[in-house]
Amino acid sequence: IILIGLVILTLSVIYDIVSVTARIPYLPLTLSGMTFLILSFAWLLGNRYTELYNRLDEETNLLEVKVRERTEELRDAIFKLQERNKQHEKDLRLARVIQMNLLPDQPENLEGLRFVAHYLPMDDLGGDFYDIFPFSQTKTGFLLTDVAGHGVAAALVSMMLKLAFTSEAKNDKLPAEVLTQVNDSMMSHLTTGEFFTCVYGVLDRAKQSFIYASGGHLPVLHYKKRDHQIYELENTGPIMGFRRGVEFENKEIKVQEGDRLIFYTDGVIEARNAREDEFGLDRLKETLLKYSESPLDRSVQALMRELYSYSGDWTVQDDFTLFIVEIVQL
Structure with a gap:
């Protein structure tokens, strides 16, 4: 669409130059071509922004899913470590009781x-x-x-x-x-x-x-x-x-x-x-x-x-x- 805008702008400029040179009545088109070109740039940028926003939204959603998965994995790992630590402390308490009972x-x-x-x-x-x-x-x-x-x-x-x-x-x-x-x-x-x-x-x-x-x-x-x-x-x-x-x-x-x-x-x-x-x-x-x-x-x-x-x-x-x-x- 940018190429079309450039072509329209170029034709508008040529038209205005020829009309001025031939001294024939004309309707200036250069400004219209420039406006079309600017609008073409604006449309293209808006379209690109929309694509980037959608892609960013997809990546954000994917990242949130991965974070939730990792959080669950970490929560499970922490729970297992806590359970092992509780068992370890229980074993140590039992071992301490046994050792103390072995003392006269x-x-x-x-x-x-x-x-x-x-x-x-x-x-x-x-x-x-x-x-x-x-x-x-x-x-x-x-x-x-x-x-x-x-x-x-x-x-x-x-x-x-x-x-x-x-x-x-x-x-x-x-x-x-x-x-x-x-x-x-x-x-x-x-x-x-x-x-x-x-x-x-x-x-x-x-x-x-x-x-x-x-x-x-x-x-x-x-x-x-x-x-x-x-x-x-x-x-x-x-x-x-x-x-x-x-x-x-x-x-x-x-x-x-x-x-x-x-x-x-x-x-x-x-x-x-x-x-x-x-x-x-x-x-x-x-x-x-x-x-x-x-x-x-x-x-x-x-x-x-x-x-x-x-x-x-x-x-x-x-x-x-x-x-x-x-x-x-x-």
Whole structure:
């Protein structure tokens, strides 16, 4: 149509020029041709605009359909993820209940002893584990392990350690022998570089002794009531879970009525305040000594208050385990 408009405009101009040259009366057509050409352009642009608008409307409708489809797909995917997450949380809660049930209750039947424990994992599941082995009325074994890391993997390793120690300690073996056999047993199952520390000892009230062995663990603290002092029991072996055939050494100390043995993991002494300063071993010993004359349960409660006070709004930064054994009667 633009071509027709150009032809009409050209013929109109030629007509006007010829009429002027021949000096014959005429009706000017150039303006009419120009008008027709402009109208032709306007019609063409309007037609193109209509085509573009219709195409845009089709593309918009198609895009809306795709958006609705993708939205439904995303909604379904989110729903499935939420359901999986709910199941995962349910499984973790169940696993936590199972793990907590595997820990010994606050025993009432340990003749001549008092025992208080405080356990708080960083996540739903933790890598710390403690246990009690009552061999006789006068002889009791105490175990504390700390698996590197926390969460599901550490919890699974700690459960394996419970089975291994229960199997090896049942015959009342010396602690060093138990640690060596547990280490070798765990090396048969640990293939991804997990390692752990532990301390295992047997308290014999008849002999007034505590024989222990440790594998890279923090020192057990011995509160001597007669001296009103706290002493650190030295480590007797390396961290466990690296290689077979590791040998550990037994150590023996004498105990008396009123003495306490304090077992703990690094989550206790690594609690931090607002300045990122750790609670530390020295402050732990000072606090234990400060409340040493209080009944054992109140002493532990006071220690926990000190930890909360020091750390402010305390959030657990590592698995936290503390248990204390008090010799009431020999």
